[in-house]
Amino acid sequence: MRVCFILNPTSGTNRTQDVPAELAQHAAAAGADFAIWPTERAGHAEELARQAAEAGFRVVVAVGGDGTVNEVGRGLLGTAAALGIVARGSGNGLARHLRLPLSLPAAVRRVCQPTFQRIDAGRINGRPFFCTAGLGFDAHVSKLFAQAGTRGLSTYVKVALREYRYFRPTPVRITLNGQPVFDTHCYVLAFANAAQYGNNAYIAPRADIQDGLLDVCLIDRLPLLRAVRVGVGLALGTLTTSGGAVYHTSRHIRVQTQQALGFHVDGDYVAEATEFEVELDHLALEVAV
Incomplete structure (x- = not known):
């Protein structure tokens, strides 16, 4: 070998x-x-x-x-x-x-x-990801987390709690698999190939990394009580049943925003954009497991 x-x-x-x-x-x-x-x-x-x-x-x-x-x-x-x-x-x-x-x-x-197996790979505006990508609050926090000077879960939580007071949802237009568009607001819009962000924070507990679909998690707004439900759901892997988020599955997603939103791939901040093209390449990467 x-x-x-x-x-x-x-x-x-x-x-x-x-x-x-x-x-x-x-x-x-x-x-x-x-x-x-x-x-x-x-x-x-x-x-x-x-x-x-x-x-x-x-x-x-x-x-x-x-x-x-x-x-x-x-x-x-x-x-x-x-x-x-x-x-x-x-x-x-x-x-x-x-x-x-x-x-x-x-x-x-x-x-x-x-042993070897193959997994799906996502792309957002041409940038590959293997775990998650997203726009909104998680991308905003990932940008500031990278500038924080220290790593680890405690630093991430501190940044998230501090920014929660100031971040506001953005109007977006979403198209899934070429179906009719729907208008909503985006506080977090996550595209999950795998089940978690990391640190066992489960953004999409039902995600299957080999099924040819992305689990799309939409949190349109995040008032305090819902924020608590989301936090508990992330930690316990129960976000899908918490009432804090709405889920879809799709192989191709288009998103248009009224104002520029930042996005991340696998936790690393990339840039801002007003249009996003997200797609999945089925079983595109072999992994050693």
Whole structure:
């Protein structure tokens, strides 16, 4: 088994851990023919993943958080290599959905002796995502979270609570699968390929990553009592029955907004736009599980 580990050196909170040495130790113990390639800048993991696939590595492993997983996955679309994950982020949404080990030794053993399956991949305005994408409040928080200087769930919650007082819903027009449009408001509009954002926050508990459909979660407004229901639903995986959100399934979604809204892919803020095209590529990515 030829395995390439693409390591984001800035991921994780334990700066004393010698991650390359541990990767090498456990990969060697698993009998893998392996290489370790560190990233040097944002977007570099996508380039390295594509190079690793071209070099014939069977498994290309994202060693980092959801952003690194997204970059490596993007680089592997359309190749013969499979995505592996050694989770070292604050959320680890895709790793958790796929029920991959979160400890480094167990995760390395898994990617060096894997079974394989294929999963769907979403796109929003041409940007691939594998876990979730969305517009509205979650994108707004992801933008500020990236600027916060510290990572982790506690920082995310602090930013979300602070911004909740100021964020207002935006009028939007939505088309699902080419059906007649409907007008509504958007506080959160999430497109879920997997069930959770990360940290076991279940935005779409019924999402199936292989069914060829995105679960679309719409929260039009978020007054205080509904916010409490949504928070509890995210934590317990009961949001679909909480009355806090409306769900649809679709393979193709178009959204038009009256004012520019920010959007994120797999938790990383991208940009603002007034038109969004969201689609699903069925079973587009092979993963090592």
